[in-house]
Amino acid sequence: xxxxxxxxxxxxxxxxxxxxxxxxxxxxxxxxxxxxxxxxxxxxxxxxxxxxxxxxxxxxxxxxxxxxxxxxxxxxxxxxxxxxxxxxxxxxxxxxxxxxxxxxxxxxxxxxxxxxxxxxxxxxxxxxxxxxxxxxxxxxxxxxxxxxxx
Numbered sequence: 001x002x003x004x005x006x007x008x009x010x011x012x013x014x015x016x017x018x019x020x021x022x023x024x025x026x027x028x029x030x031x032x033x034x035x036x037x038x039x040x041x042x043x044x045x046x047x048x049x050x051x052x053x054x055x056x057x058x059x060x061x062x063x064x065x066x067x068x069x070x071x072x073x074x075x076x077x078x079x080x081x082x083x084x085x086x087x088x089x090x091x092x093x094x095x096x097x098x099x100x101x102x103x104x105x106x107x108x109x110x111x112x113x114x115x116x117x118x119x120x121x122x123x124x125x126x127x128x129x130x131x132x133x134x135x136x137x138x139x140x141x142x143x144x145x146x147x148x149x150x
Contacts, residue, residue, distance in 0.1 A: 006132040009041050012125075015134060016045020019121070022139060023050070025072050026100040028117050030109030033125035035080075038132050039107045042123060046105055047074050058107065063091055066102075073102035085113035 006012040023029070029046060031039040040058040047056040051070030059065040059078045067074040075096050082088050088111060096104045097117050109116060121138040 001135055001137045004134045004136070006038070006134060007130065009038070012038050012041045012132055012134070013045030013048065016042040016047075017049035018045075019123075019136065019139070020046045020049025020103070023072075023103045023121075025102060026098070027103050028097055028120040029103065029105045030112070030116055030120040030122050031105065031107045031125065032109055032122065034127070037125040037127045038134075039123075039125060042125060042134070043076055043105050043107065046103070047076070050074050050103060064096070069103075073099070075099065075102045075104040077104065077106045079106060079108040079111040082108075082111055085111070085115050088112055088115055 004015055006015060019029070031042060033039050044056045047067060047069070050072055052067045052074055054067065056067065056076065057065075059076055063078060063081070065076045067076070077093070077096060079088060082091070093112070093115060096102070106112065109120070109122070119138065121136065124135040126133045
């Protein structure tokens, strides 16, 4: 596990961008955190790191948005409006979890229940007093020395 602290959106996006540099097709990034913690901000950094220049917004109402990166698609899923794993199955989540041509990012990943892949990279974001604590687990390739960790 790597732990980082971010004082603003630019730092949070930068961390996401650095993580994106380690990702490959088929990788799943599961984002956890309370409403407003910074999950979408982190996802924007991941998208930027995959070469996506267009604005990335939370797909809360669409549930899924896909973007074309330099070499991979970026599938951004937001499960906030779904209240059970059974509802998650209804959106065809397994197609995204097994897509070798994409990086799949899931906000509110706790709503996957036991449907989430065991090898997902987990990002837990906690916002307190103007700072974010970001814990990243599930990736041995992430270069902690490239930024401020503790």
